[in-house]
Amino acid sequence: MAAVAAETGQQAPAGDVILEARDIVKTFGGLVAVDHVSVKVWRGKLTLLIGPNGSGKSTLLNVISGFYKPDNGRVIFEGRDVTGLPPHELYHLGMARTFQVPQPFYRLTVLENVLLAAPRHPGESFASPLRRLSWLRQEEELVEKAFQILRLVNLIHLWDHPAGMLSGGQMKLLEIARTLMSGAKLLLMDEPIAGVNPTLAHQILDFITRLKNEKGITFFIIEHRLDIAMKYVDYVYAMARGRLIAEGRPEEVVSNPLVIDSYLGG
Numbered sequence: 001m002a003a004v005a006a007e008t009g010q011q012a013p014a015g016d017v018i019l020e021a022r023d024i025v026k027t028f029g030g031l032v033a034v035d036h037v038s039v040k041v042w043r044g045k046l047t048l049l050i051g052p053n054g055s056g057k058s059t060l061l062n063v064i065s066g067f068y069k070p071d072n073g074r075v076i077f078e079g080r081d082v083t084g085l086p087p088h089e090l091y092h093l094g095m096a097r098t099f100q101v102p103q104p105f106y107r108l109t110v111l112e113n114v115l116l117a118a119p120r121h122p123g124e125s126f127a128s129p130l131r132r133l134s135w136l137r138q139e140e141e142l143v144e145k146a147f148q149i150l151r152l153v154n155l156i157h158l159w160d161h162p163a164g165m166l167s168g169g170q171m172k173l174l175e176i177a178r179t180l181m182s183g184a185k186l187l188l189m190d191e192p193i194a195g196v197n198p199t200l201a202h203q204i205l206d207f208i209t210r211l212k213n214e215k216g217i218t219f220f221i222i223e224h225r226l227d228i229a230m231k232y233v234d235y236v237y238a239m240a241r242g243r244l245i246a247e248g249r250p251e252e253v254v255s256n257p258l259v260i261d262s263y264l265g266g
């Protein structure tokens, strides 16, 4: 852990670390957006990254998920150094990220959007009738899985509607569904409940908790509001001005004076 993070880090969850970012630095021109930040994410847990706007949260996530190359530091995923690997390679290794603004294919149906997120689309190889049979079977399984996921996120009744007709909250659910279809072990989410009404926000967080508990999926989630996500969370990191200013259990971090100051000042 970086020296600044030492304050409240003693209550880290037990168990396997699936992801570690070590001493990450990312600059844009003269601006140090992420300044020597180290975080760990534990397998099967929900880890939250909080901080006021502009504190470097999305930039850190962009480095972890391969959208930016760091100026310093390493990203370790399942014991393997993946620093600088492009997003699609990380996706194949089991790391998927959702965006702040979900981007489905608006003209395709909800179901088609979920199907397209499957890691390999086997449609190419028609070589022999035998292959074709197995292809059909695979397609069937994928459709079944997609329906299952749509049921889980409460979008099943809209399966044949164009994605462009969904509300903002439903778009977020669709994005989560697509990420689940990817089969990822680690889901990185940038403000999945931003701009969503409290009822739906809790619904999404409940659902995330279920996936965590039932399927052992790991979540690393950015959220800039302190209140709403706290009761679902196993461990929290707080950033301000590019730096890690606190980490620990949710209750500790919320009451940390540095964290409170950063929100009041920022």
Ligand SMILES: Nc1ncnc2c1ncn2[C@@H]1O[C@H](COP(=O)(O)OP(=O)(O)O)[C@@H](O)[C@H]1O
Residues within 6 Å of the ligand: 028, 031, 033, 051, 052, 053, 054, 055, 056, 057, 058, 059, 060
């Ligand atoms: N692509 C970029 N080019 C230049 N500056 C950027 C870029 N992305 C982010 N920044 C700057 O880096 C800082 C951190 O931004 P960001 O990581 O988006 O913060 P957060 O997600 O915590 O709101 C901000 O000052 C922002 O303006």
Ligand SMILES: [Mg+2]
Residues within 6 Å of the ligand: 057, 058, 059, 190
């Ligand atoms: Mg952001």
